[in-house]
Amino acid sequence: MNDKTKNSDALSRRRLLRTGAYAVGAAAMIGVAATAADAQVAKKASHASAGYQETPNAGKSCGSCRQFQPPSSCLTVESPISGNGWCRLYAKKA
Incomplete structure (x- = not known):
């Protein structure tokens, strides 16, 4: 394996982890918003x-x-x- 291939793989994993973290954060925010909306409707x-x-x-x-x-x-x-x-x-x- 040469250095160029090794850097390309590392960047790809880093990008994947970063995107995954954003997706988990967005899903959490949507869940919080939905819960708050349900609470307002239920009262x-x-x-x-x-x-x-x-x-x-x-x-x-x-x-x-x-x-x-x-x-x-x-x-x-x-x-x-x-x-x-x-x-x-x-x-x-x-």
């Missing part, structure tokens, strides 16, 4: 912060909201939710 608003009340408001009720999931759940507000209730996060079903 629901409390009854108090959403202004939830057990009675309808001006004909609007949880039962006609797109976030409501019968019988007593909501995508954005903590359970339990009444179909006759209402909150500030109300979004009419299409």
Whole structure:
């Protein structure tokens, strides 16, 4: 083996290791970002912060909201939710 071939192999391994390190770092950052996004989505608003009340408001009720999931759940507000209730996060079903 001559010196030129030996240097070429070393450079190739170095480049491979460097690229691998970048790939592992990028994958770790993507994992952290995905975990943070999931945590934000999973957290629901409390009854108090959403202004939830057990009675309808001006004909609007949880039962006609797109976030409501019968019988007593909501995508954005903590359970339990009444179909006759209402909150500030109300979004009419299409």
